[in-house]
Amino acid sequence: MATLKVIRKRIGSIRNTQQITKAMKMVSAAKLRRAQEAVLAARPYAEKMAALLKNLSARVSAEAHPLLTGREEKKTQLLLLTGDRGLCGGYNTNLIRAAEGFLRSHGAGKEISLAVVGRKGVDYFRRRKVEMTERTINIGNRPPEELAAEIAEKMIARFLHGESDAVYILYSRFRSALSQVPTVERLMPVGTGEEEGAAPAIEYLYEPGLEALLASLLPKVVEVGIYRALLEASASEHGARMTAMDSATANAAEMISTLTLQMNRARQASITKELLEVVSTAEALK
Numbered sequence: 001m002a003t004l005k006v007i008r009k010r011i012g013s014i015r016n017t018q019q020i021t022k023a024m025k026m027v028s029a030a031k032l033r034r035a036q037e038a039v040l041a042a043r044p045y046a047e048k049m050a051a052l053l054k055n056l057s058a059r060v061s062a063e064a065h066p067l068l069t070g071r072e073e074k075k076t077q078l079l080l081l082t083g084d085r086g087l088c089g090g091y092n093t094n095l096i097r098a099a100e101g102f103l104r105s106h107g108a109g110k111e112i113s114l115a116v117v118g119r120k121g122v123d124y125f126r127r128r129k130v131e132m133t134e135r136t137i138n139i140g141n142r143p144p145e146e147l148a149a150e151i152a153e154k155m156i157a158r159f160l161h162g163e164s165d166a167v168y169i170l171y172s173r174f175r176s177a178l179s180q181v182p183t184v185e186r187l188m189p190v191g192t193g194e195e196e197g198a199a200p201a202i203e204y205l206y207e208p209g210l211e212a213l214l215a216s217l218l219p220k221v222v223e224v225g226i227y228r229a230l231l232e233a234s235a236s237e238h239g240a241r242m243t244a245m246d247s248a249t250a251n252a253a254e255m256i257s258t259l260t261l262q263m264n265r266a267r268q269a270s271i272t273k274e275l276l277e278v279v280s281t282a283e284a285l286k
Helices: 004-057 091-106 119-127 144-160 210-285
Strands: 075-081 111-117 132-136 166-176 179-188
Touching: 004 166, 004 210, 075 091, 075 144, 075 210, 091 111, 091 119, 091 166, 091 179, 091 210, 111 119, 111 144, 119 132, 132 144, 144 166, 144 179, 144 210, 166 210, 179 210
Parallel strands: 075 111, 075 166, 111 132
Antiparallel strands: 166 179
């Protein structure tokens, strides 16, 4: 059995760790509220933009703009969104596992390239000698709209220059603080969301013409898609970290309780031993 000194030292160490995890939980909870509000505000905007694109694209051919034109996916680009920091449970691990599954399923006989956002993903694939076309870290220090515009510009340029035939984004979709789902969506060619048997689109008059409007709208659609994914990823990371830190705090409290019981038993055994020694000495002196 460990000595009283060792047990007290372990209790003190765990209590210090518990204070850190509790503080991290509170910080993540505060950030989660703001991130969740941003996600809920961005979703309707993205949905309305998709509806507008669907209405526009129903009136033009797929060749009206290069971002609408689909082609055989010989070269695929995957944009992976991970976090810069750890201590968030399986958040980064689940995304990386999903990315590896995507690379295996889409890489057979095809050329596939990887662009990674977030230090955890960059470090993981760099250690495994996986070539990355783009690496972006320290994402928490930059406004999401600025970061989304920069990434969208690079992805669009690669697609228009024929360096990729399709661009997919993999991020964690936020459902709740307890549920974050790795999600793959196609960014390019831009989908119109058309469905068979759908009601005919309402006729609108557009100024300028449809082609000019598409040229302005389609890059914005890609940018908004990346922007929304960044917001979803941020909320998911804060939710995962809050949950992980809550579990760590509860586990620390349980360990402290167990060690306190061991300490009391050890102290009781020590007192009993000392009493027996005193009694034994008194008996020997008679």
